Amino acid sequence: MATIKDIAAKAGVSIATVSRVLNHDETLNAQEETKKRIFEIAEELEYEVRAQKKRRRKLKIGVFYSYSPEEELQDPYYLCIRLAIEKKLEEEGYTKVIVKLDDSPEMINGLDGVICTGTFTKKMVEAIEIWECPVIFIDADPNPKRFDSIVVDYRRAVEEIVSYLVGCGHTKIGMIGCREVDKDGDEVLDTRIQHFQNALKKRGLYHPEYTKFGAYYAKYGYKLLKEFYEEGNLPTALFVANDSMAAGSYRAAYELGLKIPDDISIIGFNDIPTAKYMVPPLTTVRLYMEFMGEYAVKLLEERIIHGREICVKVSIPTKLYIRDSVKKF
Known part of the structure; x- marks a missing residue:
């Protein structure tokens, strides 16, 4: 399994820089190109952020997908994110629970937290705001004062x-x-x-x-x-x-x-x-769809275990892969 040291060696930066970039330390003064390179290498080496080894309990995490299985097959973007979430939850030994908007408040509040992916209407967000457990959104940021979110730049x-x-x-x-x-x-x-x-x-x-x-x-x-x-x-x-x-x-x-x-x-x-x-x-x-899914689990885990009250919005950079479909004049 790849380590932060491996990423630092390949990126040509310090271990501390890699750690701060992967943990989205906004006080770090690093160029966007450097951050992008670190994320790219982390993805290439299949690096996974390790959570704390000593946990107070086995967490029960809800996952809410706003789209249907048929819609997911039409657009593999959300499929990749979902698989990354579910893989990470399994690796951490957490219990996964599929959540629906019409689930009872007792059922939802019995969860340690919920991960939401997809697109969300105002009514959906209003329903989710009633939930008492921590919630994180992937590819959506409906209320930055209430929820953590991971979005694309x-x-x-x-x-x-x-x-x-x-x-x-x-x-x-x-x-x-x-x-x-x-x-x-x-x-x-x-x-x-x-x-x-x-x-x-x-x-x-x-x-x-x-x-x-x-x-x-x-x-x-x-x-x-x-x-x-x-x-x-x-x-x-x-x-x-x-x-x-x-x-x-x-x-x-x-x-x-x-x-x-x-x-x-x-x-x-x-x-x-x-x-x-x-x-x-x-x-x-x-x-970096896989990274987005994995990191959502980490952020939610951090909020649950440490009781963080301030919401976090993480903006993930992208990379243009140049192949053969564009003509140069």
Whole structure:
């Protein structure tokens, strides 16, 4: 099993720096690139943060997934997070309990804590706020004064995508993003869309006709790329909201006789295991999904055991994996 010492040696930094980065010490004065490299090496070496060996009791942890098993299969992002959570709970010897919003207060309050993943409506959050046990959210931050959370630094991720595409010579840059309606009937807008628009606007490259919206499924990547083509508004490069949608866009390009990357360049998001086996291999943004799941268990454990009252929000960096799906002019 990899140690902090192994990570420090490979990253070329001190053991103390690695420890502080992995524990998200905000007082540490380190460059973002250094932090990203440490997270990347930790993921590569399959490093796992060890919890305290001496525990007062075996914890009973609830897990609440806001999405259905069918939705999870459509988007492997949450699948990877869930498997990491469940693996870590098993390794620590904790009891896992699947939680539902209509569970009784007695059942919920009998848990030591709950991990929530997915997207959440206002009504869901209001129901969760009633729970008396510690709660941590993954990929959501509904109430930073009430809950711990682990989120992705989407702004920096999108800025890196746009910078790379512009550096490759692209000026006609589009996005297939996500815009859905939640169970309460409220619109859920992909926050990356605003970051994408801002990144292009400051470069004088934003064109609204190059942005389309769908859901996080492959069929929308397929459908929307074809719409761009049929409308005569096909950009030279597309940022697609996730790798599953990017796979759909690949299929559409093939059917239209478009070559990737010569006729259309595509960048995905998530770096699911199959991304590097697509033809051509997909350039995409790596999210440290396994680390997010494991670290959620650690943060929740810390709050339960030590009684920490101040909420913590952890922002995880990303890494752009450059493969063969983007053309350089």
